[in-house]
Amino acid sequence: MNHFSRRQFLQTLGLGSAALFSTNLVNCSKSNDADLPNIVIIFTDDQGYADVGCFGAQGIDTPNLDRMAADGIRFTNFYVAQAVCGASRAGLLTGCYPNRIGLFGAPGPNSIHGIHSDEMTIAELLKQKNYATAVYGKWHLGHHLPFLPTQNGFDEYFGLPYSNDMWPKHPERPQDYPDLPLMENEKIIEYNPDQTQLTTWYTERAVNFIEKNKTRPFFLYVAHNMPHVPLFVSDKFKGKSERGLYGDVIMEIDWSVGEILQALERNGLSEKTLVIFTSDNGPWLSYGDHAGSKGNLREGKGTVWEGGVRIPCIMRWPGKIPQHQVCDAPAMTIDFLPTIARITGTQLPEHTIDGLNILPLMKAESGAQSPHEALYFYWDNRLQAIRSGRWKLHFPHPYRTMEGQMAGSDGMPGKYRQNETGLALFDLENDPGESNDVAAQHPEVVEKLQALAESIRGELGDGERKGTGCRPAGQI
Numbered sequence: 001m002n003h004f005s006r007r008q009f010l011q012t013l014g015l016g017s018a019a020l021f022s023t024n025l026v027n028c029s030k031s032n033d034a035d036l037p038n039i040v041i042i043f044t045d046d047q048g049y050a051d052v053g054c055f056g057a058q059g060i061d062t063p064n065l066d067r068m069a070a071d072g073i074r075f076t077n078f079y080v081a082q083a084v085c086g087a088s089r090a091g092l093l094t095g096c097y098p099n100r101i102g103l104f105g106a107p108g109p110n111s112i113h114g115i116h117s118d119e120m121t122i123a124e125l126l127k128q129k130n131y132a133t134a135v136y137g138k139w140h141l142g143h144h145l146p147f148l149p150t151q152n153g154f155d156e157y158f159g160l161p162y163s164n165d166m167w168p169k170h171p172e173r174p175q176d177y178p179d180l181p182l183m184e185n186e187k188i189i190e191y192n193p194d195q196t197q198l199t200t201w202y203t204e205r206a207v208n209f210i211e212k213n214k215t216r217p218f219f220l221y222v223a224h225n226m227p228h229v230p231l232f233v234s235d236k237f238k239g240k241s242e243r244g245l246y247g248d249v250i251m252e253i254d255w256s257v258g259e260i261l262q263a264l265e266r267n268g269l270s271e272k273t274l275v276i277f278t279s280d281n282g283p284w285l286s287y288g289d290h291a292g293s294k295g296n297l298r299e300g301k302g303t304v305w306e307g308g309v310r311i312p313c314i315m316r317w318p319g320k321i322p323q324h325q326v327c328d329a330p331a332m333t334i335d336f337l338p339t340i341a342r343i344t345g346t347q348l349p350e351h352t353i354d355g356l357n358i359l360p361l362m363k364a365e366s367g368a369q370s371p372h373e374a375l376y377f378y379w380d381n382r383l384q385a386i387r388s389g390r391w392k393l394h395f396p397h398p399y400r401t402m403e404g405q406m407a408g409s410d411g412m413p414g415k416y417r418q419n420e421t422g423l424a425l426f427d428l429e430n431d432p433g434e435s436n437d438v439a440a441q442h443p444e445v446v447e448k449l450q451a452l453a454e455s456i457r458g459e460l461g462d463g464e465r466k467g468t469g470c471r472p473a474g475q476i
Contacts, residue, residue, distance in 0.1 A: 036129055036217040037317070038273040039122070039340055040260065043092065043221070044253055045085065045138060045163075045228035046301055047312070048283035048292025051250055055312045056295055059242030060250050064258035065277060065314060072275075072316035073325035073362060077428070079332040079387075082378055083281040083301050083308035085163055086140040088333070089223070092280075093121045093141070095337030095348075095355035099378050099460045102473030107142060108166050109178055114142015115152060116474040120349040122337050123153030123219055128346045132213040136202040137223030138163065143181075144476050150185050154221075158184050158205050164195060164225040171230075171412050195232035198225050199249075203256040207263045214267040217344075222260070224253055229287050230411055246290055261316075271319045274343065278313040278333065286414045288407035298434045303399045304377035304385040306392075306434055315362055322364050329370040330387055331358045352469055374452045376460070383462045386453050390429040391442075393449040396422050425449075 049055060053062040054069040055076075081091025085106040087098035094115070098104060101119055115121070123133040134156035135149045142148070143161035150157055160182060165171075167180035169192075179191035206222050226232070226249045233248040237255065241247025257277060264270045283292030285300040285307075294300050294307035301308055313331075315321055334355035341348050342357045360368035370389075377385040384397040400416035408414035425439035425446055439446050461467030 033130065033217060036131075036344055037320075038217055038264075038269060039126070039131075039219045039344075040264075040273060040275045041092070041122075041219075041221050041336065042257060042260070042275070042277045043089075043137075043223045044277075044279045045223075045225055046281060046284045046292060047227055047250070047253075047279035048294050048300070049297055049307065049310055049312055050293040050295030051227075051283070052312045052314075054314075057250075057293070060247040061241065062250065062254040064254045064261060068257065068261065068275065068277060068316045069314045071318060071323055072314065072321040073327055073364060075313040075315070075327045075331060075361075077328055077330045078278065078311055078313035079309050079330065079375060079377075080279075080281050080311055081332060081334050083303060085138070085228070085280055088280040089138075089140050090115065092333040092336060093123075093221075094119050095334050095353040097334065097354045097376065097378065097460060099381060099467070100352070100354060100469060101471050103141065104380050106140065106163060108162055109143065111142065112144070112476050113473045114144060114147025114476075116472060117146060117151070118351070118471070119152075120337075120351075121153045122340055123149070123221070125153075125337060125341055125346050125348075126217075126219045126344060127153055129217060129344055132209075132216055132218040133221075134205070134209045134218075135159070135221040135223060136205040136209075137198075137221075138225050138228075139223070142474065145186060146476065147474055148183075148186055156185065156205075156209065158182075159202065159223065160198075160225055163228055164198070165229055167192060169230070195225070195230065196234050198232065199252050199256055200234050203259050206256075206260055210260070210263040210267060210269070214269060220260075222256070224256070226253060227292060229284065229290050229413075231290050244289055246292065250292075271317075274315065274317040274320070274340075276313070276315050276336065279311040282308045282311065284413075285402045286406075286408055286416055287411070288409045288414060290409070290411055291407070296433050299399065299401060302379075303401075304379055304394070304397075305399065306428070306432060309377055317362075321362055325364045327361050327364065329361055329368070330372060330375055330389075331361060331370060332372075332375055335371075351471070374449070374456075376453070376456050378460070381461060381463060383453060383457060383460070386449050386456075387428070388449055388452060390427055391445050391449065392426045392428050392434070393439075393446060393453070394421050394424045394426075394434075395453070396420070 090103035137159040181188040182190040182193040237252040282300045297307035299305035299307045356371035374388040406414045424437040459469040
């Protein structure tokens, strides 16, 4: 919800400017650094909604993630800001819809844009309280110097600057990509690294970072390259799952989660640390047996259907988040930044953000509801869908889909075909698979959602229409 519509929403509830003020500012009461919680975000790549045991995975064991869910809360209606790598990360780290800050799609080695220096990342937010900050894994917000993590609030960076398939071994377009750089801070330390070791390397770095900073507050962002294709797994998990290589990769990620949780427990930090696990979008369906599972959801990565934008999300914070909780209220990765601001007593940026505080949902407070009047789903610069409460309205748009035996195998992708939807309304409480259009039965809901959509179009634009609330990406 943008600031303009939030003000209108509060007014409809009979709340005035004081209430609006309280939603935009965090509790800035003084706190001792020793009381500040650590924040750990584990972000996988292209992991499907049903690729975790507690979300219905078949043939894949994820004991550490399942234990994490048992120790905390599982969000069943959790979303990404856009169903593609770079834009999704932009939303997570800035609290903004990617369209607001000019970061669409998945920038590659030839891109000359990235995150603007005026945007505030979670790392920069936490620097207000002198947090140690590190990111290990995939960055994908620009690979030129001004856009790198160390220029945007992170003390340490180790990983790939963009997707792991953007290299000369691409299965369809090898000529399009130069050698793939592995970076440490601002230097390239190797080209075309051994990808079987990426998950292990990131995990080792994460554990060492926890050990090194156990006496001060820290923010650790582990952005795994896997299970984005090409898939790689270390020998310790090769052949371990019933789902082939893809399942092996997920089991290694689960091992990584376990190593991080053990490091926190070993250093007495579990009750001082909020751990969040989620994915950047749904499965890349064209890769067939190298793709994840969407479960009973519709379509996958690259679409605004539920299989593309709804993701597994688990949060654990012993003593703060009750055990064995399930939250069905809609929320999104853009909510991480304002929620972390509320938790840590840090000041939100002066510019507009789109995320809202979801701490009451996380703590399973009685009567807690989604703070969003609506969530908006863009593909590139076009508004394609909106969710409000149980309802999701799709606007007419083309989308890619798989049929029958079209999916690929063994790392070679199949071919999508283009399909198109008209205006369609779905009741996600009863129809999460978006199979039954009920627009004709609920014209008043369609009218309400169309009005909300028109408001966000004014802010963020829609196709050729320019939004008044958009800011530019950084450029070199």
